[in-house]
Amino acid sequence: MASSRLSETARSNGHQADHASAQRDGSRPVALAGRALREVSQQLARRIPRADLDERDPDYIRERLPLLWLFASLWYRGEVRGLGNIPDSGPVLLVGNHSGGNMLPDTLVFTLAFSTYFGVERPFYQLAHNLVLTMPGLAWLRKFGTVAASQDNARKALRSEAALLVYPGGDYEVHRPIWERNRVDFNGRRGFLRLAIEEDVPIVPVVAIGGQETALFLSRGERLAHLLALDRIFRLKVLPISLALPWGVNVGDMLGHIPLPAKITIETLPPIYLRERFGPEPDLGAVYDHLMDVMQHTLDGLASERRLPLIG
């Protein structure tokens, strides 16, 4: 009780201080907007579920595999190569390039392939943007092993001996314009490499093509996102603009879209054991450059195999 009174007093003092400062600089609406943004941001942060690895449900996944198989086989004509490159057991960091906007066609195809190849019994988690896990109606993703993207959650998954799929490019890469569709772009993010080194787990690059042809992605809308303070509230660096079904012009892709039936091809590359290849204290820059080279080279190869957009 005492603590709640204390916090109330503190809050009211804070409000008074905000109010006074707003009056002082004559920018009351700006201060109010700032407070509202902070409040919304905190509310959202509270809604992000803590990673509970036990929420992954192998039986649920198994019963959904036929649905995934139908989508992957009939709609995307998915083809996943080189799954034998993934170590048969133990923790592994699967690093993918991300495509296809919020509908994540490559994730669907890869999740199916991984789950059928290794069996649903092998623990497999995927990191997703916080906003994805706070959206109503997407709680089922957690049963598939999707957890909020954070270093803590990633560490927890790897320490449980699981395979962990990360898309370092995240929202930045997944909404890249269509003329950059055959480009791996992590926007310089290297946190996943630090994690792999600290946890001493191999990295397996997973390169996908076709996802960025499932809509006509025109712009990431970074300026728009900044202008609307989405980066501060939702950790969203982009507000993508695309032409997609059924909306026509689709801003934000918050409600998703009907993806075009583009052929998705995914190639899984041999594992990279960082300490073996780069020495006991690997240089992050060198590892990052090597990974980008390997993935881009593979993506170029996959792109050269494609004769026509969508059809593959």
Next chain:
Amino acid sequence: MRVAEAITISAPAEQVWAVVSDPECVLEFMSGVTRWEVASPNPTGLGARYRVLFRIGSAEIGGLVEVVEWAPGCDLAWTSVTGLDQRGRWRLRETGRGGTRVEVRLAYGVAGAGLTGWIAERVAKPAVSGHLRRSLRQLKRIVEYEQLREQAATHRRS
């Protein structure tokens, strides 16, 4: 979903059996198989286990299977332990004219998958049947060629 295909091979049942029951031969004649690994101390016989994967559509589907019936020259049946629910059987019967009728049966599905499982099983059926048909044709080629080779060797020796 249950699929079955059959073929008559011009060779005695024990010669056909020698191929279908040998895990090292499976990759040579089974169409669509991408992995067939022994996963038990005993590579053949009752209780032998194999890790099996077939490419069907966009995925390599299968799991761990165990041999549950082992009647040399007649029947070899297996059932799934993990992965896709499946039961399969090689059924060999001599025709009486030096040949063997070989039938392969496979029942597969995902228990609990509901309507989507029902649809997926039917969509996959042509691919599964095709793999079984090609496997039987390849088995026939291997066994009959092997028989001809043995006959030729015997002829040369005599």
